[in-house]
Amino acid sequence: MDHTLIWNNCLQTIRQNVDPQSFQTWFAPIRPVALESNELTIQVPHRLFYEWLEEHYIDVLKTSLNQALGTSGRLQYRINPNRQEKAASPSTKNGKSNGSIPGHQPAPGNPFVIPGVKRPRIPSNLDTRYTFDNFIEGDCNSLARNAAKAVADNPGNTAFNPLVIHGNVGLGKTHLLQAVGNYISNKFPEKAVLYVSTDTFTNQLVSSIGSNTTNDLVNWYQNVDVLLVDDIQQLVKRKKTQDVFFNLFNVLRQNNKAVVMTCDRPIIELDIEERLRSRFQWGLSADLSMPALETRMAILNSKALSTEVDIPAEVAEFICFHIQHNIRQLEGVLNNLVLHKGVRGDDSIDLKLAKEVLKNFVSEINKEVTPDVIQRTVADYYDLEVEKLASSTRRRHVVLARQISMFLVKEYTDQSLKAIGRMFGGRDHSTVLYSIKTVRDLMETNDEIKKALGELERKIRIGQGDGELQ
Numbered sequence: 001m002d003h004t005l006i007w008n009n010c011l012q013t014i015r016q017n018v019d020p021q022s023f024q025t026w027f028a029p030i031r032p033v034a035l036e037s038n039e040l041t042i043q044v045p046h047r048l049f050y051e052w053l054e055e056h057y058i059d060v061l062k063t064s065l066n067q068a069l070g071t072s073g074r075l076q077y078r079i080n081p082n083r084q085e086k087a088a089s090p091s092t093k094n095g096k097s098n099g100s101i102p103g104h105q106p107a108p109g110n111p112f113v114i115p116g117v118k119r120p121r122i123p124s125n126l127d128t129r130y131t132f133d134n135f136i137e138g139d140c141n142s143l144a145r146n147a148a149k150a151v152a153d154n155p156g157n158t159a160f161n162p163l164v165i166h167g168n169v170g171l172g173k174t175h176l177l178q179a180v181g182n183y184i185s186n187k188f189p190e191k192a193v194l195y196v197s198t199d200t201f202t203n204q205l206v207s208s209i210g211s212n213t214t215n216d217l218v219n220w221y222q223n224v225d226v227l228l229v230d231d232i233q234q235l236v237k238r239k240k241t242q243d244v245f246f247n248l249f250n251v252l253r254q255n256n257k258a259v260v261m262t263c264d265r266p267i268i269e270l271d272i273e274e275r276l277r278s279r280f281q282w283g284l285s286a287d288l289s290m291p292a293l294e295t296r297m298a299i300l301n302s303k304a305l306s307t308e309v310d311i312p313a314e315v316a317e318f319i320c321f322h323i324q325h326n327i328r329q330l331e332g333v334l335n336n337l338v339l340h341k342g343v344r345g346d347d348s349i350d351l352k353l354a355k356e357v358l359k360n361f362v363s364e365i366n367k368e369v370t371p372d373v374i375q376r377t378v379a380d381y382y383d384l385e386v387e388k389l390a391s392s393t394r395r396r397h398v399v400l401a402r403q404i405s406m407f408l409v410k411e412y413t414d415q416s417l418k419a420i421g422r423m424f425g426g427r428d429h430s431t432v433l434y435s436i437k438t439v440r441d442l443m444e445t446n447d448e449i450k451k452a453l454g455e456l457e458r459k460i461r462i463g464q465g466d467g468e469l470q
């Protein structure tokens, strides 16, 4: 029997077992090429295609083969050599021509091209404003920043792949992701870099399913050397996107293509298929946490410099004291300051203006010194999470920060010893008393502590916009 006849018999069985769209997408492009000793060889357009078949249609393929060739029938895949060559050819990489060549399959369509608009290159979708040079480094981000730079220096050849950068809203994930792309685009112009949000990828997938071009979509993505995917938390609840992304990710990784992704939570907390999660965990996961006061001030100053505005140090400190959780908000304050300054027709940015602007960003600018303000100031000063102050940790620098906080709360507020104990993790009043005495003694004997307390008291007053600033 001839291979075409056998494959047509297989197709009949398959047609009865899969929906018409899947049949069209995954079986119509297959070509039978040989039949030898009960082994049928079929040609598939590309490697991902074959992996997809193995993953999703192995049972139906087996059944159809059993029916056509008996239980001893075997299946062999061959990847279309024309298609492979074409995918790797520089002309496709640069996206020069998507037109069909006689005897060849047409190159996969560029999913970023809006119909009717000619886009000759793979568009990297990069925003050139985001670079490593203008990313301010601090303890909060140094692992992520250094890992991103390592990928940028040596794309696809780092010890870890993928790199996942995770962190809360507005802490610089997209900035770093884009910085990787911009750096590589400059240093290795021959590399095809692509930045895509998970939402865009999903939309492309949905529209490709509608037009039966999913193969083209995944094939096109395989031409990318560096794939930068933003906001992978958007994969949650999108089963089909997870499936396609899983296969694409495998192919890219097998081919030493660099993959960098961002996520708003650690991968372990991402509710996605286990196989995908474990793939993501192969690489390095680096988090971005909230920058300490000094780093926030450095970021604000750097943004102010690039906007050519001058913010006095005390005003910057006042702003950064209040904007703690989101650098995007810090930029928002800066933009508003510039705007108000223009409207006022005055050149200076002072504390009064900063207070006015800040009212739109924080619910309350503290009028009085509260225990909360003190705790935040001390935690910031010692570069600790504020929760640590109420924890049971006995680490020396945490204990010192806790004792100083208790001392300051007693000095600046009318809270009782019992109430202070409660706010520091349910400690009893004698512990509070002991802490206060310890700090008093240290102030007498230890210059460093004395200096730290002076600085902390200054910060607490600045936090209120009080003290020597007015």
Ligand SMILES: Nc1ncnc2c1ncn2[C@@H]1O[C@H](COP(=O)(O)OP(=O)(O)OP(=O)(O)O)[C@@H](O)[C@H]1O
Pocket (backbone or CB within 6 Å): 134, 135, 136, 137, 141, 167, 168, 169, 170, 171, 172, 173, 174, 175, 176, 264, 299, 327, 328, 331
């Ligand atoms: N360390 C930093 N140095 C300089 N700019 C920073 C830094 N961190 C954040 N930014 C700036 O803060 C803004 C918000 O950053 P970005 O958009 O990268 O946040 P994100 O973590 O991706 O937020 P989202 O979760 O909302 O997508 C950007 O304009 C970015 O330039």
